[in-house]
Amino acid sequence: MALLAEHGDDAKLLAGGQSLVPLLALRLASPSVLIDLGSVPGLDYIRGDDGHLAIGAMTRERTVERSDLVKSSVPLLSEAMPLIGHLAIRNRGTLGGSTAHADPSAEIPAVAVALDAQVTATSSKRGERTIPASQFFQGFFTTALEPDEALTQVRFPVAGPGTGVAFEEATRRHGDFAMVAAAAAVRIDDGRIGDARIVTIGVSDVPVRCREAEQALIGVEPLASAFEEPSSLAASACDPPSDLHGTSAYRKHLIRVLVRRALEKSTRRPKEQT
Numbered sequence: 423m424a425l426l427a428e429h430g431d432d433a434k435l436l437a438g439g440q441s442l443v444p445l446l447a448l449r450l451a452s453p454s455v456l457i458d459l460g461s462v463p464g465l466d467y468i469r470g471d472d473g474h475l476a477i478g479a480m481t482r483e484r485t486v487e488r489s490d491l492v493k494s495s496v497p498l499l500s501e502a503m504p505l506i507g508h509l510a511i512r513n514r515g516t517l518g519g520s521t522a523h524a525d526p527s528a529e530i531p532a533v534a535v536a537l538d539a540q541v542t543a544t545s546s547k548r549g550e551r552t553i554p555a556s557q558f559f560q561g562f563f564t565t566a567l568e569p570d571e572a573l574t575q576v577r578f579p580v581a582g583p584g585t586g587v588a589f590e591e592a593t594r595r596h597g598d599f600a601m602v603a604a605a606a607a608v609r610i611d612d613g614r615i616g617d618a619r620i621v622t623i624g625v626s627d628v629p630v631r632c633r634e635a636e637q638a639l640i641g642v643e644p645l646a647s648a649f650e651e652p653s654s655l656a657a658s659a660c661d662p663p664s665d666l667h668g669t670s671a672y673r674k675h676l677i678r679v680l681v682r683r684a685l686e687k688s689t690r691r692p693k694e695q696t
């Protein structure tokens with residue numbers, strides 16, 4: 423933190439290097455100082471913390487993927503992890519690096535926004551502050567971190583009883599970044615939907631929470647026919663870009679299909695668990 427404060431914008435933190443090293447190789451980033459977090463102790467942990475699961479910034483993506491504690495406490499995160507790149511990337515990439523990098527197609531930020539996770543930012547001068555995920559991701563590869571702050575932890579709320587989750591994505595090849603993905607976490611109370619969280623990625627410069635679609639699901643019986651309208655509302659909630667991977671209209675189509683699939687899968691799961 424002291425080095426960050428000293429060098430400010432001239433410095434970059436190096437975590438797993440899976441995004442930063444390609445940027446350096448392509449000369450898209452050319453910081454004069456690299457601060458290697460790999461030699462900083464105490465940033466690699468997964469632990470329960472007052473109804474939350476706290477995960478240290480330097481915890482490797484593969485460690486999160488393989489953790490039974492993550493699977494039982496934050497199943498949406500567990501579900502998303504194998505979709506990140508390839509095994510070799512997840513062996514090095516870190517939860518903090520992915521969150522701080524804020525790629526608009528990245529899975530971990532989608533989970534953080536869906537679950538209202540809390541990000542801890544630390545600086546040598548001002549100490550720690552907590553930033554809600556909904557405010558952390560501010561734009562294309564842009565976060566609320568100040569130049570002298572490091573992300574040190576992300577806290578995810580533990581899933582309550584009756585919760586079902588699903589993470590559905592469309593990629594050209596396995597391991598590619600998602601063209602579009604949809605994350606859903608629903609809670610079933612007495613056979614009806616009591617809470618729903620839906621987030622899409624690849625459709626804007628930050629993960630998009632589909633609040634109208636969520637509202638339309640409350641109190642509804644989780645039948646396949648009930649998911650058409652919320653899926654269309656999710657597609658209307660954003661204006662995805664066109665690029666060489668697909669047109670805006672195609673992405674909207676993917677949102678409808680993936681949100682519907684995510685809702686079907688997530689609402690089936692609480693039943694499968696009992």
Ligand SMILES: Cc1cc2nc3c(=O)[nH]c(=O)nc-3n(C[C@H](O)[C@H](O)[C@H](O)COP(=O)(O)OP(=O)(O)OC[C@H]3O[C@@H](n4cnc5c(N)ncnc54)[C@H](O)[C@@H]3O)c2cc1C
Pocket residue numbers: 434435436437438439440441442443444459479505506507508511514515516517518519520521522523525527528529530567571572573574597598599600
């Ligand atoms: C071929 C390939 C495919 C990939 N596919 C996917 C994919 O499908 N989905 C996906 O989500 N990701 C994918 N990734 C990216 C991967 O998940 C990265 O590991 C991740 O985005 C960055 O994590 P990292 O630990 O490697 O960070 P680094 O590359 O070390 O750093 C990334 C950025 O974050 C900053 N940073 C790192 N740690 C901190 C911190 N604690 N505080 C503040 N700033 C910090 C760095 O300064 C840098 O700007 C892919 C990468 C590759 C090479």
